[in-house]
Amino acid sequence: MRNFLVILIFFLSIKGFSQELNCSLVVNAEQTGNENFPIFKTLEKQLTEFVNNTKWTNKTVKPQERINCSMIINVSDYSGENFQATLQVQSGRPVYGSSFSTPLYNFNDKDFTFRYLEFQNLIYNPSQFESNLVSVLAFHVYMILALDADSFEQNGGDEYYRQAQVITNYSQQGNFKGWKVEDGLQSRFALIDNVLSPTFKEYRDVMYNYHRNGLDVMSNDVKAGKDEIAESLKKFQAMNSRRPNSFLLRTFFDSKADEIEQIFTDGPSVNIAAVKETLQKVAPMHNSKWQNIKY
Template sequence: MKKFLLGVIFFVSVVRLASAQEINCQIQVAAQQTGNTQLSIFNTLQTSLQEFVNENNWTKLDLENHQRINCSIFINVTEYNSNNFKATIQVQSSRPIFGSTTSSPIFNFKDNQFNFTYTEFQRLNYNQNTFSSNLVSTISFYIYTILGLDADTFSPLGGQKYHEEARLIVNTAQQSSNQGWRASDGNSSRFKINSDLLSNNFSKYREALYTYHREGLDVFHSDLEEGKKKIVESIQMLREVNNQRPNSVLLRSFFDAKSNEIKSIFSGGPSVSIKEVVNNLNSMAPLYSKEWSKITY
């Protein structure tokens, strides 16, 4: 009887683990620019991607539904011809703020190097050792990047294993002729994102993610002033990164995600010394100078 019960417990545990997903992603495929929006393949692609991302087990974590990472993927198909797609992909993710009902944006990136082939009802499967398609590799790359950045906000450099998994995808995808996977593909490529995340030159960037979110936002509910001070500290850390690697894709993505949030944080509540913060923000992200001008000090 004891062996039987142990067997049942083991079986239930395995089933629970196998059914545990980590991602809650809203995926949209738009095809207006193709002039062929009536084709069913675009809806089929959207459904297939939704199932691929949300029903796959990307990690060994056993998460409850409310713990799943919220993200969105918007694919804009600009050209379509005989199962060949030319598109852009916009990827966004967020994480909850402790003691709050709101979430904080983590990642916001638009990838313009996204061409792929897809046959209607084609099965989408991820294998870290095999390149099956640019569609699977690109989506999988962004899922592991999202997982890595999310983990980085909860513990210092906590997303290392996910960024390393993304690197495996980069290395495997380089056997294809698709853009975005090589150093020669520019400073906004998937290669560059991953290379920077795993570079010692950007370790302080990832540490700043932890300081900003875990030591900053997550303590707002108990000590707003201390939380704001930690966010000031994190912005100084980012300035140090920018001094060494100005206008990096990671910093651009950070401020694309965070500009409204940062403006809101410093526009009310307990006052902290922010003159230097505004100077740092204008230096790192002049594109958002209008937002920074609304921060008063």
């Protein structure tokens, strides 16, 4: 009996440390004029528990290793069980040797409609469509996991990108927007399709080199880290020449523009002219920030 209790406690302790995300999830219903309705608080509570308590991978994760992220669901309209909303997703990861957190993912999902009945069970099935609400959140969870893994290991996010693609494929049967090629160039379909396409192969190389060989090095050698970040950003030039102003480039710089500006406006100095030339070519939408790089 004593041995059984020891084993039980051991497995319970593993289960307690198994979840991968530390996600702040908010349901904002101000646009509906009924933001105080109980259903929105119930939805927020259920989704928070769903995202943070679901076991998304087969890895054992300690509390301090959980990925910090946020999801803000802005409900614009609802009728009965039908909801119209947008979803803003962000995530980051710590930088080695510092108290600084670097942003990895910043995505505004504008095609987010779903059905929800208060207190309904939220079940994630890795190989089968359950609901658009579950599919959309699960898709973004796997994008968060994939980008985090890519930032620590070359192509480390492979299995998570593949699962995001699986979710995309089986969710097309639900006839909700965002899952198909015809849903536009800034959809969930476009995002995962681009990440896995050889046309944008430099994207994942940059994600690794920028973070692991750049930011993580700066605690020991600031100049070496900055030089690596500058070199990694140059890789975007080849990608941009094939597909100018691509969706992936915009998602990267939506997350990184402020950080890059800060890195290169502080010492020690590197070849600022070359850095600015690269940034102006691949991310002209942020030229106002690049003009501030004068160190």
